[in-house]
Amino acid sequence: MERMVEMSSTLQQQRILENLSDAVLCFDKSKVLSYINPAGEILLGVSSRQVQGQSVDKIIHCVKGTLIKEIERALESGVSLVERNLELVSAGEQCVTVDCSITPIYEGNRPNAILLELQHVDRHLQISRESQLIQQQTASKVLMKGLAHEIKNPLGGLRGAAQLLEQELEDDALKEYTQIIIEEADRLKNLMDRMLGPNALPKNKQLNIHGVLERVRLVVQAELPAGVQILRDYDPSIPDVYADKDQLIQAFLNIARNAAQAVGEQGEIKIRTRIGRKITIGSRQNRLVAKIDIIDNGPGVSEGMQEQVFYPMVTGRAEGTGLGLSISQSIINRYDGLIEYTREGGVTLFSVYLPLETGHE
Ligand SMILES: Nc1ncnc2c1ncn2[C@@H]1O[C@H](COP(=O)(O)OP(=O)(O)O)[C@@H](O)[C@H]1O
Ligand SMILES: [Mg+2]
Incomplete structure (x- = not known):
């Protein structure tokens, strides 16, 4: 029974790791990869099978240098480090900016592995920017729609009245004016229609x-x-x-x-x-x-x-x-x-x- 509980909690932890949106990588003390989660595979553009057992400098390419020194420092000192706005080159040759935390994992009283968490900074900026953009869009759309309808309704009346007036006019010269009213009403209606999409x-x-x-x-x-x-x-x-x-x-x-x-x-x-x-x-x-x-x-x-x-x-x-x-x-x-x-x-x-x-x- 106890063993069952133990197994299901390991499974659950595995599932959590696999569904995290941040990249998680684990290296042993010789800086060789022992684990990478799916978010890590996506961020770095590699597959777990392909990089398993490879050393850190083969997997993570920084725009400036590598992470080796930082990992060594964390292993030696046993203290966690955070590197902010680290620029990495992913497999598609694209540059991504991440925040990176390097945490030593202890066995007994000595660190013997390193946990690396990479958090995509660009994406965070982008998400909040996009949400803001969508909110603005929605607010302005509601406003414009309301305004366009309010303008369109009386325009119909205006145009109809100008037409009636035109029929009653005996002097053709005056019809020029009713034509202006009709044409301008049409132009405005056209504009409103385009505004409504x-x-x-x-x-x-x-x-x-x-x-x-x-x-x-x-x-x-x-x-x-x-x-x-x-x-x-x-x-x-x-x-x-x-x-x-x-x-x-x-x-x-x-x-x-x-x-x-x-x-x-x-x-x-x-x-x-x-x-x-x-x-x-x-x-x-x-x-x-x-x-x-x-x-x-x-x-x-x-x-x-x-x-x-x-x-x-x-x-x-x-x-x-x-x-x-x-x-x-x-x-x-x-x-x-x-x-x-x-x-x-x-x-x-x-x-x-x-x-x-x-x-x-
Ligand atoms: N590719 C572009 N480069 C520079 N400015 C742009 C570009 N696309 C849009 N803009 C700017 O955004 C404005 C709004 O574009 P748009 O909504 O299509 O309206 P319009 O073309 O009638 O001005 C443009 O007037 C222009 O100043
Ligand atoms: Mg345009």
Whole structure:
């Protein structure tokens, strides 16, 4: 009986380790790996089988040096260490920032193993940023919807009255004025409709995201001056997404057109697709997402506007409406996805995250 209890508690501990979102690695006193949990495998882009029995400098690659000295120090002193904002290079050659705690594990009165916990810092920043973004979006959407409806209703009355008036007018010259009322009412209604976003019911289908992106590329390419190129960097293995093709085209078109406007007469736009794993959007962790980046080498969103670009009516262009990105964001939100703006290494990125499986973890 006692043995049963003991076994189930070991099993439970194993399960806890396997489901932790932080990476946990264990090294023996000669700095050889004895355990890595699944979060560790994902963070470092390795499989447990492949790195079992390898030494720490083969598994963890820091941008500056290795962790060997710190681990030796912890083993010698028997005291835990914390390294903050450590930059690691993961298997995909991507740089990730982690907080790392190094804890000696004692056997008797001497440390004979090392526990390493790595916590993804970027992801924490990102999660809170995204949650904030989604909250802002929701608040502004509710406000805009309410406002648009309030404006649309009396507009119908205004237009109808102008039409009645026009029928009664005998002097044709005066009809010019009623026409102005009618046209302006139509223009305002049109604007409100666009602000409310697409209202047709979505016709969702399984579709290949590259079909959508190719259409967008061709449309934008036709509008571009000769000095601007659109490059493609697609990962063809991305599974189909379940969405409305026309809506997705609209969402990506708005972003790509902005990129075209940002680069002007000379420049480069790139459409890149990748698979992302375990990506948190808002408070939901998605096992698999498609990440689509529209990258341009223009100047980026001007300082002071970066926080607001996804709000309706926010524009940096004299002839802009400021509706493009807010419509794109609301379309992508419908599929539980998110658009993010970042500036990285001198280029502008609008990254679209689209969950690929609706069964969330
Ligand atoms: N790729 C980009 N590079 C620089 N600025 C951008 C980019 N995309 C959007 N912006 C800025 O965000 C603003 C809002 O974009 P959007 O919502 O599409 O409205 P609009 O294009 O009508 O201005 C733009 O006016 C521009 O200032
Ligand atoms: Mg635009």
